[in-house]
Amino acid sequence: MSVWERTPERRRATAWAAAGIPDGNVGADEALTAGTSADDGGRLREGRLYRGVSGVDQGPRPMSTEELAGLNDPMAVVFFRQARWPMTLEDLLDGLTQANVLLAQAVYMIGEAGQIPPDEACELSRDIRFAITRASSGKDPDLLVSSDPTSAFLQVAAWDSTAQVFNYYMRISPAWVWTGNSWSALEPGSRGKGCFDSHANGSVVMKELKQPWNNWQSMSATIQLAPDDPLRGNPLYRQVIGAERLELAVRGLIARWTTARLAAVACDGMVEHPDHVLRQLFTSTTVNLASSSTQSATVTHDGRDLVLPMGFWLNSDALINDFGLPVSVETAPSAPASFYADSLATFGFRLEERTSGFSRQGDTFFAFVVPEAAYEDNEVVRQLVEKSLVPAKFAACVLMVDFTNPVFSPVRARLMKYVPMASASTATWCAEIATSIVAAASTLPAGSPESQFAENWSLAEAEWRAVLARRIDDYLEKATARIRTASGFDDFTRLAESRRREFKAMRLNEFELTLPMTDIAADAPRLRMNEDATVTAVN
C-alpha cells in the first residue's frame, strides 16, 4: 500500500470500497507506519521534504539537497529551501503572503453533499473542501491547494517554471512529501498511481469542469451550510468565489502543461512515445463529468424540456469546436420533462452513501450527470493539430470512429495497436498509422474500427469536413427525435447509467455521492449508442 493511500491525511474516498476498488496500489509497498523504514523508526521526521512517488519509490525517503535544488516551484522556493515547513493551510497561505509571492488568491469550495440540506442528513459527512489558487497579479495561477476546512489533508500542485512541470506535494505530518511531477503521471511505473489516479496526465484536475459545475459552489448553485456551521466563521469561506472562475483557470493550466509537454516530446522532427501522446486521441485516458443545467428537483411533468449535455451525444468540443466541423443542427437534443421525471421512479434513482447509511430518492442536484470526453485529452489533440504535428483530418477521422460513443469506446481504442511505441517522425507518423489501419481494413469486415477509419480517411481534403458534419447532423436529428419518445429516453437513461458505471470503476471516482445509484441490474450489459440513435449492448 502506498504512502498516498495509507496516510489518514488524504481524502475520504467513500466510493472506492463501494466500487470494489482496492484502497491501495498493487506493487507499491512503501512503509510508513510499519515494516521497513523510510526514515528511522518508520516515521517521517519533521523539518524534511521526502520523496515518495507511488509505484516507483519503495518508501518515502528524504530528498537530497541536490534533489531539492532541482525543484523550482513556489513551494520549494518559498518554503522547503528556506527550511520552512507550513503544517496548516493557513500557515501555507500566510507564508506565501509574507514572502510577497503569488499574492492573488482565489478560494473555491466543493462538496458532493453540499446541496443536501444539513438538517435532512445529520449522519452525512459533508466532505466540504477548499480549492485555492495563488497567482502573481494578472498571471495564471502557479500554485493550487486542495484542503478541507480542518486542514485534515493538505495537497499542493505547484508550477515549476524552470522545469515546466507541476510538482505535487502532500503534507504527511510532520513532514512534506513530494509525490512526483507531471512526467510521473506518464511514466509506466507511476501512471495511475498515488495522486496520478486523478492527475492522470500530469495536469491539474477539475472533474466537473463546465457549467453548472455540479458539487462546486458557483453562480449556478450555492453550497448549503447549517446556520451554526463553524465554516461560516472561517475567513477562507468568506472569500469563496464561483467555480465559473476556476474553470477558466484550470483550462489555462491544462493548456500550459500540454504546451510544455508537447514541446518536450515533439522536437527536432521526432516525437517520443507516440503512444503516450496519441492514447489521448484514441482512448479516454480520463473523463470530465457534465450534466444538464437543470436542478433535478425542479423538474415537473409539465415543465420545460431538459437539455442533455452535448458531451453525452458526441465529443462536440473536439469535433465541432476545435476542428470546426460545420454542423447545421443548432440546438442540443432535449427531452420532455415528464420523461426525465418518470425515469427517476422507473429506474429507482437515489443518492446513497453506504459508509454512512445515507440514502435519498432522486438524482444528483443537477440532472443527468454523465462522463464526457476529458478536456485534457482534447487539449492535447487540439495542440497537436495547432502545432501541425497531427493533421486535423487525421484527428477528426479517428474521433469519428464510433463517434456516438465519445467516452470509453472499445472500438476506437482498438486502433491504438497501430500507434508505434518507439520514437517516430512527426512528418510521417500519422500518415504511417493511417496507412497501417487502411491496409488492415482491407482484410476486415465492414464496420470494423479499421474500416470506419479507412472510410473517413478516404474522403477528399475538400470534402471531409462537410461529409463528417453531415453524419453528425443526421445523428443529432435522429437523437433529437428519439429522445422525444418514451422508449428512446429510457434507452438514453440506461446508456447514461452504463457510462456512469464505467466511471465508478475508476479511482477518479472518490465519493459515492458524485453519481446516483439506480435499480438497473448490476450485471446489466454495457451499452453503446449507434449512429441511428438506438442503444444496444456492446458486443
Next chain:
Amino acid sequence: MSTITRYGPPGRLTDLSDVGLKAWHVFIADSVDQAINGPDPSQVLHDSPRSQFYNLTKTETAPDAAEATVTWTAFPNRLRSAVSDRQRWQRADASRDVQDEYCEWSVTRNEAGKIIRVAFTCEGPEYWDVLAQTSPETALELYRAHISPSVQSSDLFGPDGRYLRRNKWNDSTTHGAMHLIQPSNTLGAEIELAAAATIRRVIEGRQLTGAQELIACSKYGVADRNSDPHIGEVVNSVARQKADLALSDPVGLYFDDLATDGWSTPDGSDAKSYWTYERGDTGHPVRAVYEVAERNFTVGDITISGKPIEYGAQIADFITMKLTAVACRFGRSTTEPQTACVEPPAREFSPGAFSPHALSAHGYLGVHPDLASRSTRLS
C-alpha cells in the same frame, strides 16, 4: 453605522447636476420602497411585504453588517444550449436583445474584418434617463466621447425632447453601446429581484434553497439567466439567516473582473493590460473597453485557448459582473416565511395581452420587462 443621507449615482459617476443627483436618489429610494412593499396582495398573492429588505436612507444598518458580493458570467446563459461555441458567439454578437446578463457590448472591426475594439457597458438605462433629462448637454458629450464624435442631439432625443434609450448610437452590436437597453437589464429589475428574494419559502414543510426552485416559486427575474437566479439564491441565503438586507450604495451593476487565463498575445504581452475601465470609480466600474493600443496587432490577433478572438462574446465568456448587498441584524428578523409560492393575478386573455410582436422584440414570454421597471421622475 447609521443611515445614509441619499443614494449616490452608479459608480459614483460625476455627470449629474445637483438636480440630477436629487432625482437619482429619489428614483432609487422610491424603487426600494416600492420593492419593500411588494405588489398589492389583493392582486398578487404571497409576494409581499418584503420586510427583510430595507432602505439605507431610512433604516439603520446595524454594527454586525456584512457585505455580500454576487458575481456571474457576462455571457448570456440562455444561449448555452447551442451545439457549438461558434453558434453561441454568433448569436450573442448578433443582437443586444439577447445580451441579458446586465452586460451589453458592441464590436468594432477594421477593414479586414478583424476586431479592433469591444466596448462593454453595464450602465442602467434609468441613469441615462435622469442624466439626459437633467443634463442633456452632458449626455451628448458623453456619447461623443465614448461612441462617436458624430453623435447629434437629434439622434438622442425625440421630437418631444424625450431621451431615446434605443437611439441609432445605442441599439446595435456594431455602432456603439452607451448603456443597457435589453429590456430585462434595468436597475429597477435588480432592486425588485433583490427585494422579492428576501422572502423565505417553506413549501410543504421544506425550505427552498436552490436557485432554480426559488425563482420558480417566487417568480422574480428571468429563470434562464446566469444572474437573476443566482442573485435571488444568494439574497435568500442571507434572508434564511434571519438578517435584513439592502443593496449597497451606490446601487448598480458593475464589472467584477476580466479573467485572461489561456489568452495569448502575438508579442507575449499581458492580455489583461488591454482591458480598461472608462467609467465608474474603483470598485464600481460601469464601462469597459478591450482594445490594443500602440502595438502592431489587434484584438483579433489575440487567441483564447488557441482560437483567435472573432467575436465580442468570446471576451464576455471571461467577464464577471457583480452587485453588492449589505446584510445586518443576523438572527434577529422575526419575519415568518411564506408557505406558498407567488400567485400572479388571473388575467383575462385579450388580443393585446400577448402578441407575437412582443415575443419577437424581446424574446421573452409574459410581462414585458418595461412594465416591471419603474419610471424615473424629477421631484
